Amino acid sequence: MIQFGPAHVIYILEAVRWTVVLSLVAFAGGAVLGLLLALARVSRSILLRAFSAAYIQTVQGTPLLILLFLAYFGLSLLGYRLAPLVAAGLALTLYVGAFLGEIWRGCIQAVPRTQWEASDCLGLNRFQQYAYIILPQAIRIATPPTVGFMVQVVKNTSLASVIGFVELTRAGQIVNNSTFQPLMVFILVAALYFAICYPLSVASRALERKLNVAR
Amino acid sequence: MKTLKFLVLAAVAGWTLQAMPAQADLLSDIKAAKKIRISTDLTISPYGKVDDKMQPSGSDVEIGKLLAKDLGVELELVATTASTRIPNLQTGKADITISSLAITPARAEVVDFSVPYADQLSVIAGPKGINAKSIDDLEGKKVAVTRSTTQDSDLTARAKKSQIVRYEDDATLSLAIASGQADLFGTAFAQIATINAKNPSRELEAKFTLQTFLLGIGVRKGEPELLAWLNSWVKENLRNGKLGAIHKTFHGIDLAPETVKAGFN
Numbered sequence: 246m247i248q249f250g251p252a253h254v255i256y257i258l259e260a261v262r263w264t265v266v267l268s269l270v271a272f273a274g275g276a277v278l279g280l281l282l283a284l285a286r287v288s289r290s291i292l293l294r295a296f297s298a299a300y301i302q303t304v305q306g307t308p309l310l311i312l313l314f315l316a317y318f319g320l321s322l323l324g325y326r327l328a329p330l331v332a333a334g335l336a337l338t339l340y341v342g343a344f345l346g347e348i349w350r351g352c353i354q355a356v357p358r359t360q361w362e363a364s365d366c367l368g369l370n371r372f373q374q375y376a377y378i379i380l381p382q383a384i385r386i387a388t389p390p391t392v393g394f395m396v397q398v399v400k401n402t403s404l405a406s407v408i409g410f411v412e413l414t415r416a417g418q419i420v421n422n423s424t425f426q427p428l429m430v431f432i433l434v435a436a437l438y439f440a441i442c443y444p445l446s447v448a449s450r451a452l453e454r455k456l457n458v459a460r
Numbered sequence: 461m462k463t464l465k466f467l468v469l470a471a472v473a474g475w476t477l478q479a480m481p482a483q484a485d486l487l488s489d490i491k492a493a494k495k496i497r498i499s500t501d502l503t504i505s506p507y508g509k510v511d512d513k514m515q516p517s518g519s520d521v522e523i524g525k526l527l528a529k530d531l532g533v534e535l536e537l538v539a540t541t542a543s544t545r546i547p548n549l550q551t552g553k554a555d556i557t558i559s560s561l562a563i564t565p566a567r568a569e570v571v572d573f574s575v576p577y578a579d580q581l582s583v584i585a586g587p588k589g590i591n592a593k594s595i596d597d598l599e600g601k602k603v604a605v606t607r608s609t610t611q612d613s614d615l616t617a618r619a620k621k622s623q624i625v626r627y628e629d630d631a632t633l634s635l636a637i638a639s640g641q642a643d644l645f646g647t648a649f650a651q652i653a654t655i656n657a658k659n660p661s662r663e664l665e666a667k668f669t670l671q672t673f674l675l676g677i678g679v680r681k682g683e684p685e686l687l688a689w690l691n692s693w694v695k696e697n698l699r700n701g702k703l704g705a706i707h708k709t710f711h712g713i714d715l716a717p718e719t720v721k722a723g724f725n
Contacts, residue, residue: 247512256514318544321551329539409539409548421631422503423510423517425658 249424254433260416261437263330267402267412268441270334272395275341282346284375287353297346304343309404312336317408333405341398348394352387353379385456392449396442403438413437486679487686490533490555498524499538499545499554503629506650506710507560519710520558523577526702527558530693542629543608546571549680556690560648562610562673572683573676574690575725577698578707579716580673581649582611583666590643592667598622604642606633610673611646638662646670650711672716698723 285297304312316336320327327335356379364378406415417434421427490496500520502508511517516537528535538554545561548554549571560580563573584592584603592598599621605612607626615624625642627633630651636642638659647655649666656664677690697703704715 247509250512252512252514256510318547318551321553326552407541407544409541409544411539415539418629418631419502419510420514422505422629425505425631425634425654427631427635 247423249420249426249429253420253424253430257413257416257420257430257433257437260411260413261441263411264399264402264413264438265441267330267333267337267405267410268395268399270330271337271341271398271402274334274338275345275398278338278342279345279349282342283349283353286346286350301343301347304339305347309336309340309401310407312340313404313408329405329408329410332408333402333410337398337402337405340401341394344394345391348390349383349387352383352390355386356382388452388456389449392445392452396445399441399445400438485685486555486683487689490531490686493533495534495536496528496531497536497538497553497555498528499540499548499557500524500559501540501542501545502537503631504542504560505630505654519578519706520560522706522710523703524558526697526706527693531689542606545678549678552680555679556686557678559678560675561678563676564610564613564673566613567678570681572679572681572687574679574687575694575722576674576676576719577694577703578675579719580610580675581713581716582614582646582670582673583649583652584644584646584668584670585652585664585666586644588663588665590667592644594668595619595670598644601644602642604633604636604645606630606647609646611648611670614670615646634658637664649713653712672718674716674719674722695723695725 282297282301285293286301288294288297313333313336316339317327317329317332320332360378360382361374364374369378402412403414405412406418409415411419413434417430421430424430500508500516500518502510502516502518502521504518504520506518507520508516508518521537524535524537538548540548540554540557540559542559545557545559546567549557558577560578561567561573562580563576567573584598586592592601595618598615598619600623602623602625603615603619604625604627605615606629612624612626615622625636627636630647633645633647634651634655637645637655644667652664652666656662677694679687679690694703698715698720704720707713707715
């Protein structure tokens with residue numbers, strides 16, 4: 246019988262980096278896509294508004310699991326052979342983009358109407374309005390929900406285990422199925438997720454105080 | 461998950477023929493690359509697992525090593541889960557799969573199988589006190605299985621009056637049994653000893669045999685050269701006893717007579 250030993254702990258610890266890498270990829274890609282979508286959602290062009298709304302509705306209405314399967318196996322059928330990390334990164338980017346787009350749209354629209362009108366009176370163009378007046382205020386409002394969602398994303402990366410990508414959860418599954426000591430294995434895995442997510446929440450609170458959201 | 465698997469399989473089955481580019485034969489490709497990509501799930505102990513140094517181990521892994529050595533190429537294990545064994549083949553992410561894949565008619569429609577290289581004694585097991593001698597005795601009872609396994613599909617079809625509870629993998633299943641969430645469960649015979657070793661108080665034993673499943677090496681459709689090579693390799697190693705010895709080492713029992721017979725056909 247194989248006992249849960251140091252080699253297993255090291256294996257699980259090493260898998261943490263893939264959870265972190267996947268979270269970072271998802272967040273960087275998702276932030277770029279999300280910003281574009283948020284701006285498109287509040288655009289003056291009806292076409293852009295309709296397209297971004299349709300994208301967000303579709304992706305938000307699709308389980309992440311299906312997105313992962315489509316990115317890994319679906320694209321393979323069309324001739325695009327993606328490595329598990331790339332496929333998982335792509336699926337998560339599409340997913341995170343849709344949610345951040347909608348969160349950030351709300352934050353942009355939460356900036357009082359009078360701020361738009363005042364900047365119009367000052368003769369600022371659309372770009373200047375966003376860059377100097379609206380986005381700096383929207384970012385303050387956006388901080389808490391964005392970090393809250395970020396914590397969700399870290400935990401959602403565990404779904405990448407279904408396509409065989411060995412991140413934290415999959416590493417735990419592999420060790421568990423050889424040692425049959427689920428309590429030990431999954432407490433360690435849970436503790437590691439906590440160790441990633443808790444500092445995020447703490448940093449968010451510090452940032453909120455600094456930006457003085459509550460006023 | 462079931463629907464999902466069906467969707468993926470249906471999509472894959474529908475598209476494979478038209479979407480797959482015409483390829484040179486896979487056997488020559490493997491030889492040219494000097495590497496064979498074998499998909500083996502490392503969470504189906506004792507077929508695929510990791511040892512205490514985190515090295516891949518188990519009967520399927522050993523068979524993969526032997527096969528790669530005899531073919532004279534390097535072995536690359538492709539990370540796989542139980543439900544992605546077939547999609548991995550169809551989308552070319554692995555050359556072959558050796559991962560306790562039972563030969564069933566439904567699977568044979570979407571992938572090709574070699575002659576049986578090993579088998580899996582599929583049983584219903586439970587604690588000593590409980591009486592169950594046939595499928596009929598399972599009526600109205602809770603029976604636990606691992607999702608997407610042959611026990612799952614077998615019981616789903618035959619034990620319609622039982623409540624079938626599906627778990628993600630064997631370890632989760634064994635935890636459910638150990639913690640008393642279910643008493644009876646469908647599993648591979650070799651699993652019972654593993655679960656007993658961790659939870660001696662449950663005193664689990666095999667109640668009756670569901671089926672003996674023959675396991676084949678899975679290959680993408682339309683690779684006759686590779687399939688022929690695999691068939692002759694399997695037969696040769698069944699005859700010289702190497703496959704039987706690997707099975708005995710990891711499972712503690714001999715190969716079923718049906719499997720051994722395949723070597724002499």
